[in-house]
Amino acid sequence: MLFFTQCFGAVLDLIHLRFQHYKAKRVFSAAGQLVCVVNPTHSLKTNTGRHAVGQTSTEQGSLHSHHPLETVHDPQLIPCICPLFSCQWEGHVEVVVSHLRQTHRINILHGAEIVFLATDMHLPAPTDWIIMHSCLGHHFLLVLRKLEKYEGHPQFFATMMLIGTPTQADNFTYRLELNRNQRRLKWEATPRSVLECVDSVISDGDCLVLNTSLAQLFSDNGSLAIGIAITASKVHAAEAEM
Amino acid sequence: MLFFTQCFGAVLDLIHLRFQHYKAKRVFSAAGQLVCVVNPTHSLKTNTGRHAVGQTSTEQGSLHSHHPLETVHDPQLIPCICPLFSCQWEGHVEVVVSHLRQTHRINILHGAEIVFLATDMHLPAPTDWIIMHSCLGHHFLLVLRKLEKYEGHPQFFATMMLIGTPTQADNFTYRLELNRNQRRLKWEATPRSVLECVDSVISDGDCLVLNTSLAQLFSDNGSLAIGIAITASKVHAAEAEM
Numbered sequence: 001m002l003f004f005t006q007c008f009g010a011v012l013d014l015i016h017l018r019f020q021h022y023k024a025k026r027v028f029s030a031a032g033q034l035v036c037v038v039n040p041t042h043s044l045k046t047n048t049g050r051h052a053v054g055q056t057s058t059e060q061g062s063l064h065s066h067h068p069l070e071t072v073h074d075p076q077l078i079p080c081i082c083p084l085f086s087c088q089w090e091g092h093v094e095v096v097v098s099h100l101r102q103t104h105r106i107n108i109l110h111g112a113e114i115v116f117l118a119t120d121m122h123l124p125a126p127t128d129w130i131i132m133h134s135c136l137g138h139h140f141l142l143v144l145r146k147l148e149k150y151e152g153h154p155q156f157f158a159t160m161m162l163i164g165t166p167t168q169a170d171n172f173t174y175r176l177e178l179n180r181n182q183r184r185l186k187w188e189a190t191p192r193s194v195l196e197c198v199d200s201v202i203s204d205g206d207c208l209v210l211n212t213s214l215a216q217l218f219s220d221n222g223s224l225a226i227g228i229a230i231t232a233s234k235v236h237a238a239e240a241e242m
Numbered sequence: 243m244l245f246f247t248q249c250f251g252a253v254l255d256l257i258h259l260r261f262q263h264y265k266a267k268r269v270f271s272a273a274g275q276l277v278c279v280v281n282p283t284h285s286l287k288t289n290t291g292r293h294a295v296g297q298t299s300t301e302q303g304s305l306h307s308h309h310p311l312e313t314v315h316d317p318q319l320i321p322c323i324c325p326l327f328s329c330q331w332e333g334h335v336e337v338v339v340s341h342l343r344q345t346h347r348i349n350i351l352h353g354a355e356i357v358f359l360a361t362d363m364h365l366p367a368p369t370d371w372i373i374m375h376s377c378l379g380h381h382f383l384l385v386l387r388k389l390e391k392y393e394g395h396p397q398f399f400a401t402m403m404l405i406g407t408p409t410q411a412d413n414f415t416y417r418l419e420l421n422r423n424q425r426r427l428k429w430e431a432t433p434r435s436v437l438e439c440v441d442s443v444i445s446d447g448d449c450l451v452l453n454t455s456l457a458q459l460f461s462d463n464g465s466l467a468i469g470i471a472i473t474a475s476k477v478h479a480a481e482a483e484m
Contacts, residue, residue, distance in 0.1 A: 150395050173424075182415075183448075184430040205455035206425075213447035 036109050037117045038129045038144075083141060083161065083198040084128065096163050096194060097139050100132060108132040108139070116226045118144050121219055125154040132163075135230045136172065139163040140191060142228060143198050156215050158187070158226060159198065159207035166193040170233065176208050177227040178218040185210075185218070190233060279359045279465075280371045280386075325383060325403065325440040326370065338405050338436060339381050342374060350374040350381070358468045360386050363461055367396040374405075377472045381405040382416065382433060384470060385440050398457050400429070400468060401440065401449035408435040412475065418450050419469040420460040427452075427460070432475060 082089040082099060089099055100106045109131060118129040129144040144158045158176055162169040169191045178185045187208035192201050201207055210218070218224055324331040324341060331341055342348045351373060360371040371386040386400045400418055404411040411433045420427045429450035434443050443449055452460070460466055 150392050153392050153395070182432050184428070185450075186426070186428040188426040190424050205453045206459060208427075209451070209453055209456060211447045211451055214451060217448060 036107065036114060036131055037119060038131050040118070040120050040123050040127045040129050081197065083143065083194050084130065093164065093195060097132065100130075100141070104130075106130055106132055108134050110134045112136070112231070113227070113229045116142055116144070116228055118224045118226065119222065121146070121156075121215060121222050121224050133160075133228065133230070136232065138168065138172075140172075140174065140230060141194060141198075142226075143202075144224075144226070145198075145202055147202065149203070154212055156210040156212075156224075157202045157205070157207050158210075159201050160191045160228070160230070161194045161196075161198060161201070162191045163194050165195060169193045173231050173233045175227075175229045175231075177229075178210075178224070179227065180218045180220065180225075183217060185214070191230075279361060280373050282360070282362050282365050282369045282371050323439065325385065325436050326372065335406065335437060339374065342372075342383070346372075348372055348374055350376050352376045354378070354473070355469070355471045358384055358386070358470055360466045360468065361464065363388070363398075363457060363464050363466050375402075375470065375472070378414065378474065380410065380414075382414075382472060383436060383440075384468075385444075386466075386468070387440075387444055389444065391445070396454055398452040398454075398466075399444040399447075399449050400452075401443050402433045402470070402472070403436045403438075403440060403443070404433045405436050407437060411435045415473050415475045417469075417471045417473075419471075420452075420466070421469065422460045422462065422467070425459060427456070433472075 082096070082104075084100075084104060087104070089103070091099060097108075101108065112135055114133060116129070116131055123146070125146040125148040127146045131142050133140040133142060139162075141161045141163055142158070143161065144156060146154055146156050148154045160174040160176070162172065172191055173188055174191050175186060175188045177187075185208075189207075192198075192206075215224060324338070324346075326342075326346060329346070331345070333341060339350075343350065354377055356375060358371070358373055365388070367388040367390040369388045373384050375382040375384060381404075383403045383405055384400070385403065386398060388396055388398050390396045402416040402418070404414065414433055415430055416433050417428060417430045419429075427450075431449075434440075434448075457466060
């Protein structure tokens with residue numbers, strides 16, 4: 001009986017996923033953009049320090065069983081920590097992509113322009129929606145985080161980070177765009193490097209920030225579509241023009 | 243002695259204003275855009291209802307001495323209230339422009355694209371920065387408001403309203419653009435009509451919203467430059483393209 005219930009649940013999940021893909025394609029197919037449905041990751045960690053989390057020890061244990069701490073104390077390595085909540089993995093910046101892919105099952109999308117469709121925006125904070133984006137010879141990480149920096153006032157923070165050094169990151173510009181209900185919001189900036197902690201980028205508010213009301217205006221049935229584009233940096237020229 | 247002190251203060255104010263104009267021109271002259279320096283108006287009113295304010299009775303009295311209540315109870319009039327904090331003036335929508343100009347000394351700028359330079363962003367909430375913009379045969383009102391919707395967490399809200407009816411407003415699109423420090427933030431939407439209360443637009447968060455940290459990133463020496471453009475509405479077409 002339990003087996004049948006589980007099978008039925010799995011079939012329902014598949015139908016739901018298929019429906020979301022269909023809906024996303026219906027909305028964006030005109031532009032020929034690649035649409036990626038991104039499911040949320042509910043974070044166990046709150047605003048406590050990254051290395052002082054007690055409640056996630058079980059999860060950390062399972063992660064460390066795949067990635068032992070062999071790289072942590074090597075002074076030759078750039079001290080790169082996993083940009084995700086609840087994970088204390090540390091290692092060389094060049095193996096972050098394989099860590100995220102293998103351990104966290106984060107997909108990689110290819111192409112200069114994609115649409116990131118974050119589902120279930122109603123889930124309580126803290127929640128992450130994450131995707132990797134391979135473009136212009138580099139990997140980028142898009143993090144959308146729902147966070148309650150001020151109690152009872154959840155906000156959405158979206159940023160793009162280069163899986164590389166800050167010097168490499170300076171060569172690019174990323175654009176996040178929301179477009180719905182006769183409203184359009186665009187954020188353009190130089191990506192930050194994953195060597196700078198994503199938590200600090202978000203706590204500094206140096207990213208696209210949405211109140212719940214704005215997020216609802218741009219959402220469709222609880223899903224938020226974010227258009228993403230990455231280009232070689234022309235910000236200096238644009239700024240001089242204005 | 244007091245006379246000399248006052249003269250000296252006035253000269254200092256003039257030098258400060260001249261410096262701000264020079265600075266604004268230096269930044270934006272390349273684009274040939276019209277720059278308007280907008281000084282803040284510190285609001286006495288907080289989040290209490292518009293018609294239940296005791297502390298501003300003196301100010302209201304002085305406003306009503308110029309604009310008696312002759313128009314308030316005429317059922318033929320569209321019930322339009324002054325979009326500013328602390329003012330309970332009501333009247334026909336067609337005389338809002340002269341009310342704002344004469345009573346509140348709000349300037350009118352002409353041209354499709356202008357730069358709004360809001361000074362003294364550090365002032366405590368609630369504070370307004372307001373300008374009228376004459377363009378495409380209509381008057382628009384740009385309101386930038388610093389407000390503490392959540393205690394200890396001031397935010398900036400910027401919106402553009404048409405001094406006209408909602409049907410007229412639907413024919414336009416406005417764009418607000420911030421551009422500094424290799425970051426760019428753009429908000430595009432259909433302007434709301436002043437017949438809808440500016441307070442409700444802001445409390446709904448249906449406008450450009452900036453946290454203090456983002457406002458600081460886009461500010462230069464405590465002044466925030468917002469590029470404004472108004473066009474005949476093409477949002478429907480743009481949305482269909484995406």
